[in-house]
Amino acid sequence: MSERTVGVGMIGYAFMGRVHSQAWRTVSAFFDLPLTPSMRVICGRSKEAAGAAAERMGWAEAVTDWRAVIERDDVGIVDICTPGDSHAEIAIAALAAGKHVICEKPLANTVQEAALMAAAAAESAGRSMVAFNYRRVPAVALARRLVAEGRLGEIRHVRAQYLQDWVVDPDFPLVWRLRKDKAGSGALGDIGAHIIDTAEFVTGRRVVGVTGLTETFVKERPIEGAGRTGEKGTVTVDDAAVFVGRMSGGALASFEATRFATGRKNALRIEVNGALGSLYFDFEAMNELWVSEGGAGFTRILVTEPDHPYAGAWWPPGHGLGYEHTFTHEIKDFLEAIAAGTDPSPSFADGLRVQRVLEAVEQSNGTYKEIP
Amino acid sequence: MSERTVGVGMIGYAFMGRVHSQAWRTVSAFFDLPLTPSMRVICGRSKEAAGAAAERMGWAEAVTDWRAVIERDDVGIVDICTPGDSHAEIAIAALAAGKHVICEKPLANTVQEAALMAAAAAESAGRSMVAFNYRRVPAVALARRLVAEGRLGEIRHVRAQYLQDWVVDPDFPLVWRLRKDKAGSGALGDIGAHIIDTAEFVTGRRVVGVTGLTETFVKERPIEGAGRTGEKGTVTVDDAAVFVGRMSGGALASFEATRFATGRKNALRIEVNGALGSLYFDFEAMNELWVSEGGAGFTRILVTEPDHPYAGAWWPPGHGLGYEHTFTHEIKDFLEAIAAGTDPSPSFADGLRVQRVLEAVEQSNGTYKEIP
Amino acid sequence: MSERTVGVGMIGYAFMGRVHSQAWRTVSAFFDLPLTPSMRVICGRSKEAAGAAAERMGWAEAVTDWRAVIERDDVGIVDICTPGDSHAEIAIAALAAGKHVICEKPLANTVQEAALMAAAAAESAGRSMVAFNYRRVPAVALARRLVAEGRLGEIRHVRAQYLQDWVVDPDFPLVWRLRKDKAGSGALGDIGAHIIDTAEFVTGRRVVGVTGLTETFVKERPIEGAGRTGEKGTVTVDDAAVFVGRMSGGALASFEATRFATGRKNALRIEVNGALGSLYFDFEAMNELWVSEGGAGFTRILVTEPDHPYAGAWWPPGHGLGYEHTFTHEIKDFLEAIAAGTDPSPSFADGLRVQRVLEAVEQSNGTYKEIP
Amino acid sequence: MSERTVGVGMIGYAFMGRVHSQAWRTVSAFFDLPLTPSMRVICGRSKEAAGAAAERMGWAEAVTDWRAVIERDDVGIVDICTPGDSHAEIAIAALAAGKHVICEKPLANTVQEAALMAAAAAESAGRSMVAFNYRRVPAVALARRLVAEGRLGEIRHVRAQYLQDWVVDPDFPLVWRLRKDKAGSGALGDIGAHIIDTAEFVTGRRVVGVTGLTETFVKERPIEGAGRTGEKGTVTVDDAAVFVGRMSGGALASFEATRFATGRKNALRIEVNGALGSLYFDFEAMNELWVSEGGAGFTRILVTEPDHPYAGAWWPPGHGLGYEHTFTHEIKDFLEAIAAGTDPSPSFADGLRVQRVLEAVEQSNGTYKEIP
CATH class of the missing domain: 3.30.360.10 (Dihydrodipicolinate Reductase; domain 2)
Incomplete structure (x- = not known):
């Protein structure tokens, strides 16, 4: 991986997963960027569906356990496209692992969860963004x-x-x-x-x-x-x-x-x-x-x-x-x-x-x- | 006055007075009506301004006291185009005199006044309308x-x-x-x-x-x-x-x-x-x-x-x-x-x-x- | 007739006649004019229809012969609202009588007629206008x-x-x-x-x-x-x-x-x-x-x-x-x-x-x- | 190359080249296609500019001679994005080589050229399309x-x-x-x-x-x-x-x-x-x-x-x-x-x-x- 490349792992492959994938695939062709994203891994609960999504949307691999995404050294960015009930757990784990995190909105299902996520973001070396597109x-x-x-x-x-x-x-x-x-x-x-x-x-x-x-x-x-x-x-x-x-x-x-x-x-x-x-x-x-x-x-x-x-x-x-x-x-x-x-x-x-x-x-x- | 004609007296000659006048002047030319309005008298506080308004807008006479309008036998309809603070007094008097009343909105400045007006309308032989045009x-x-x-x-x-x-x-x-x-x-x-x-x-x-x-x-x-x-x-x-x-x-x-x-x-x-x-x-x-x-x-x-x-x-x-x-x-x-x-x-x-x-x-x- | 009043005679009472009538009836109420129009006479082929139109639209009289309109001393303006085949004849006669003429469009049915009308307008003391509203x-x-x-x-x-x-x-x-x-x-x-x-x-x-x-x-x-x-x-x-x-x-x-x-x-x-x-x-x-x-x-x-x-x-x-x-x-x-x-x-x-x-x-x- | 893959060579890399590239890069992610395009080669007059375009837009190689594109066995489709004066020559050569051709509009600069292109298309085993997008x-x-x-x-x-x-x-x-x-x-x-x-x-x-x-x-x-x-x-x-x-x-x-x-x-x-x-x-x-x-x-x-x-x-x-x-x-x-x-x-x-x-x-x- 060149210094200027950053690996991306995405959790979720439904509506938001499709549109985020298109963005990761396209962004470097139209903008001069300091970092080039590399679409490393997509994660979904069904092996088969995740594999099909990976092939179609251009991800190198597919996995079924989001923890496996966070553990990878070649993933610098975690993109959370799941329903709101899993945002907090995934994001907090990813931030703890020093990953940069972009998370779909609303940030969480409750203020309490959102507050924990914001606290985790404040403490992490990773950067975080909520996807109010x-x-x-x-x-x-x-x-x-x-x-x-x-x-x-x-x-x-x-x-x-x-x-x-x-x-x-x-x-x-x-x-x-x-x-x-x-x-x-x-x-x-x-x-x-x-x-x-x-x-x-x-x-x-x-x-x-x-x-x-x-x-x-x-x-x-x-x-x-x-x-x-x-x-x-x-x-x-x-x-x-x-x-x-x-x-x-x-x-x-x-x-x-x-x-x-x-x-x-x-x-x-x-x-x-x-x-x-x-x-x-x-x-x-x-x-x-x-x-x-x-x-x-x-x-x-x-x-x-x-x-x-x-x-x-x-x-x-x-x-x-x-x-x-x-x-x-x-x-x-x-x-x-x-x-x-x-x-x-x-x-x-x-x-x-x-x-x-x-x-x-x-x-x-x-x-x-x-x-x- | 033929049975099918009704005299109209209007109180007020500003913005609402102008547009009501145009309506009284025009309505019979475009609709087949059971009653033909006759523009008898306009009332304003200034004799001069009321007179000018009458000439311009087609009213037969101008007066400065609204009570004089209500007292006239040749006026069957009273059209109230004044600010809201005078609606209740004029309308209640007109209804008590058996006139039909059309009154600009809002009906009154308070619920209390409006309630008195509605009560007066319920008791009068005259019909009443609030002008939500x-x-x-x-x-x-x-x-x-x-x-x-x-x-x-x-x-x-x-x-x-x-x-x-x-x-x-x-x-x-x-x-x-x-x-x-x-x-x-x-x-x-x-x-x-x-x-x-x-x-x-x-x-x-x-x-x-x-x-x-x-x-x-x-x-x-x-x-x-x-x-x-x-x-x-x-x-x-x-x-x-x-x-x-x-x-x-x-x-x-x-x-x-x-x-x-x-x-x-x-x-x-x-x-x-x-x-x-x-x-x-x-x-x-x-x-x-x-x-x-x-x-x-x-x-x-x-x-x-x-x-x-x-x-x-x-x-x-x-x-x-x-x-x-x-x-x-x-x-x-x-x-x-x-x-x-x-x-x-x-x-x-x-x-x-x-x-x-x-x-x-x-x-x-x-x-x-x-x-x- | 005051110096500032001008009598109007209108030929035709269909669509254009209705809208012209509304204009004659309204213009003085909204504009300060050097001349006040007076709606003297309307002309239509049917006595009954012309009479009804006169009453409804506010004309003082109704006639059936357009020449009678032009001959009247109390008519200073002739308003032509008929189909195009009669424009030339009426307008030229009116202009010859020194009337002011406003004529519906198109001015005529042929260039030849229109040229005759323009020539008549140039020679008349009356003013003329074609109604491109x-x-x-x-x-x-x-x-x-x-x-x-x-x-x-x-x-x-x-x-x-x-x-x-x-x-x-x-x-x-x-x-x-x-x-x-x-x-x-x-x-x-x-x-x-x-x-x-x-x-x-x-x-x-x-x-x-x-x-x-x-x-x-x-x-x-x-x-x-x-x-x-x-x-x-x-x-x-x-x-x-x-x-x-x-x-x-x-x-x-x-x-x-x-x-x-x-x-x-x-x-x-x-x-x-x-x-x-x-x-x-x-x-x-x-x-x-x-x-x-x-x-x-x-x-x-x-x-x-x-x-x-x-x-x-x-x-x-x-x-x-x-x-x-x-x-x-x-x-x-x-x-x-x-x-x-x-x-x-x-x-x-x-x-x-x-x-x-x-x-x-x-x-x-x-x-x-x-x-x- | 799988049977279902078709190699694409594109001539030109300006406005039309950029938008065609985005289309080639995206089409398989959103449509179930019988053929998968593979972006093999882009051609431009400047070696440097063509190379930069290839990297940015996702083409595997860059060349400066359009004939080299047509000669390649791994190219099944030629995409012509040049000004109109070169359409005929490139398209006719590509069709003669049995390639499928998509050509920007207008098809040519003259009827004569366009007629030659249509004739070439009629005789070729390759399919042809003019890009009225x-x-x-x-x-x-x-x-x-x-x-x-x-x-x-x-x-x-x-x-x-x-x-x-x-x-x-x-x-x-x-x-x-x-x-x-x-x-x-x-x-x-x-x-x-x-x-x-x-x-x-x-x-x-x-x-x-x-x-x-x-x-x-x-x-x-x-x-x-x-x-x-x-x-x-x-x-x-x-x-x-x-x-x-x-x-x-x-x-x-x-x-x-x-x-x-x-x-x-x-x-x-x-x-x-x-x-x-x-x-x-x-x-x-x-x-x-x-x-x-x-x-x-x-x-x-x-x-x-x-x-x-x-x-x-x-x-x-x-x-x-x-x-x-x-x-x-x-x-x-x-x-x-x-x-x-x-x-x-x-x-x-x-x-x-x-x-x-x-x-x-x-x-x-x-x-x-x-x-x-």
Whole structure:
């Protein structure tokens, strides 16, 4: 292994595993990196499935025990793409072994677990990052830049929504994302976490308190694999969460995360209103950022210009990027932080802070909770 | 006066007075009505200004005492376009005199006043209506029709915003709408009232409880007419209100009313998500209704077809209407209800219900309040 | 009649008659005018229908002979809202009688007629205007202002379309607009005329040559009133016209007028590209103008600000206007020109120029024709 | 080399080379393919640049003579990413050697060259494809499917534009794409070719005749590398082309290709109007297809559902794709055709047909030309 190469081991090979793999495979072709990742090993519970995933996605080997990944000397980075209930154990072990860790969001299923992970990260020689990939949409990164430059003035409002509809059908089965033991929470932790992070990232402000409501619209669903028996199980997570709050600096914030917004597929949206201007983003049109500088309209900026964040590495103006690029950008930033010896962003500490907001929303039931 | 003519007296001649006048002047040319309004008298505090308004807007006479309007035998309808602090007194007097009353929103500045008005309406031979004009946007009326027909299925979410930006400038003066004694509340009562009513109108459900926050971003402003002395006074109303709640039938609701959404001019928006479909409306594109029936997209319906509400009375498809038409439609419905001897909608009782939601939001400060 | 009042007589009471009436009735309430129009007389072939129209639309009298309108001393303005085959005769007679004339578009059914009308206008003491109402959309007027100020730089491209779909159904009857003897031409003269005028108006350049094609997709249609006999007649006008050309100053232009664009209701669109910027307008969203000043996007300007053309006379920002307002603005400008003793714009000479372009397109059949 | 592996050699490593490389590197990870491509060799004129490109983009070797690529036994596919002036020579040699060939568009710089290439393709055992990648946008493929299923009925109109603005600045240098000897033509061949192909692909109809105009707005530009001497050279290609025509089956078509549409970055647009419905696409929002089925609006379909063309291989609904995916899809289809022993689409014969339309436009100068 050359000094400039770092071995990567990935735990998990489902949706997140596929998209992370594509990012590891692609990042060096488009960015000049101080470290070249080498896709060493993928880990999954089924030998056969992990082997097929390795071949297809370009990993050199497949194993079934995540501990075996952490023990390898040729693995410098551990990429955790499993459900939330295993994040803490794997990440803490990897950090203890001095590995750099990138972990899918939400960081953990509870504040307690997240706090242990953040503590482990603080003590480890390894660097750690929580994979809030939407920060790396060029339009979202441009939004943050505009706010940081003061183009919007004092921030008054944040209005963020994450709208999906994939469980609207009451016959959709009781998958792991609908079980509290695996997923921690429902729409709140899965997608609500993204808009909390995005709101804080874009504005540079923190959520300091919230009041809100959650709801489970469909309370029982067919058990997976139950087939025609029609056996049902209880949905133990929220289907939707709506909450409002205050941000540091005095802005009001409004959030909504739901899997019941029929016709909305992956609408992560954020609008920020400042004293001088506003901006608006919707992931369903991910190459666009709408910006007002105080006049009678919003400008639809196609975020594909050479001087836009990340965009210059790819194609000419007007040739848009897709979902997977956000992960490629994330890994680029992670590798650069490792090489520079700096903390990647968002760190596990950032992930812990989001977890605290999630907990406050879960416990709110209509009462205002300050975020510790 | 023919049996089919009804005299109208209007109190107030500012913004609302102008748009109501245009509606009274126009309604008979486009709708076949059982009653023909006759624009008898306009009332304003300044003799000169009221006279000029009468000439310009087509009223036969101008007076300065609203009691003189109510006393006239040739006036059957009293149209109240004054600030909220005078609504109760005028409306109760007019109803006591047996007049039909249409009153601008919010119905009153307090729940107590609104309750007295609703009681007066219940006892009077006159009919009464509160002027939530946005119900009469063809697209909003079509939205209600779609929900009522069951096209959206069980309602899960209501997401309503009313975004303006006309007081973003801290040097904007302390007009009456920023004073609690005149206006009752700020963005909440002025525009928040509209989205509460619109949400209830479109879904046919009631807001049953809310929790939320209000904020005054700019706490002092130049006194009107103070000129270069630069004297400032205290803003005594909210600049913005954010709140979430529950609707009857189990839907979650999210509301936001603000005058600080830079770049948004008159964005009254509502999205409703149901088990089978969704709809979306934004008044800044008032001739459009976006509807999803569960597939991979929303249809932008241009609400100008002959079978769309109100639209058939006007122009061919694709020839849009404007803001003032909502008032023409409102008056058409009011006249039809009077002629039919039925209660117009929204009635003063509806206005009282909205007032109770406004009060709950004002008192919430982050705590859940059930609506009585 | 006060010196400042001018009597109006209108010929025709169908679609155009209704919208012109609404404009005459409304204009004085919203604009400070040097002349106040008085709606004296309406003329239609049926006594009964004309009488009903007069009562409904607010005209003092109804007559059945247009010559009687022209002969009246109390009529200073003649408003021609009839099909194109009668424009020349009526307008020339009215101008000969010294009346001011506003005439619906296209000015005439042939270049020859239009030339006679323009000559009559040049010799008359009366002022004349051809009713290209889309010039008076605030967004279109703002577009012209931006070009005139040089904000777009040298003009390179004009791309104009007028898309409707009201005759897509082959069973739609053979109405007068589909007959050459009444209408002169089809989509070309009816709506193609508008985009030619709009392109010239916005850019301040003239169409100097064209090459193009026309087509009649449905060649026979049921005769009106034939009922179940199913008798059909021949469509003698074009259903669609597509043409490209050159503008003075060197820009390329592309035009398309059709009644067969299924799903497009009244989509008059124009895009102009200049060396420094671009603009785009679509009448189906008539309160919006999209402007690029050379960067990575277009700004959606809501054309409802006090300093936008015509908009300040109406409502606050964000409260849009509708189709009929374009006529109110047109009449306002007409009255101001009459009072000022200047030529209204567009004049009959402008209408003649558009007619020459229409003729060139009709005769082109794929061959380039210079406009005389 | 396993039977299921095919070696690939690529000629050229600039813009097209980078995006083709990403496609070759990615295609097997997302599609189950009958043939696995192996990236054997890349060819460029500079040894150093070709070597760097090979390392970065994942090619096993780099060479400087394209003939060396064709002679290799381990190369089964030749991918031609050079300027148009070398397409014919390379492709004909590769086909003569029995290689499969994928060639960038336009197929050639002249009809004569394209005809020779199509003849060579017809005689070769190798399969050939011209790289009109926009056919492989999922939304464009869905558009074709809808037309083919008859959902739009008889086709009446095609309206296609390709709008860019990258040479608006008169100081932009005289790059090879602005020189006739290298590029054949300007906007016409570079991007006009795409909309001709897209129009034919989506509708299943052929362009049978055209009349139009071309223009070079900026006639001299700085020579590349001339630096401060400011030496200028003549632009020998068109900057823009506008043309209208007829399609087989009777539809009218309107086309526009320009590099002077300020603010438009890569707006390949097509609208098709049929007797029953319409569709609209703009590459600047490449994950959307707008479809009307005859009612009062268009549905914005997010083309990311599992049953949409190509989309099921990637991410869940609402997670959009980018520009490069069109090439990955193209190569997937190419490999499948090779394995199946069928002619890929679009073939060199298709490319020749587009070339004939381009020639007709170039020669038209306002006169109608039938396509042979």
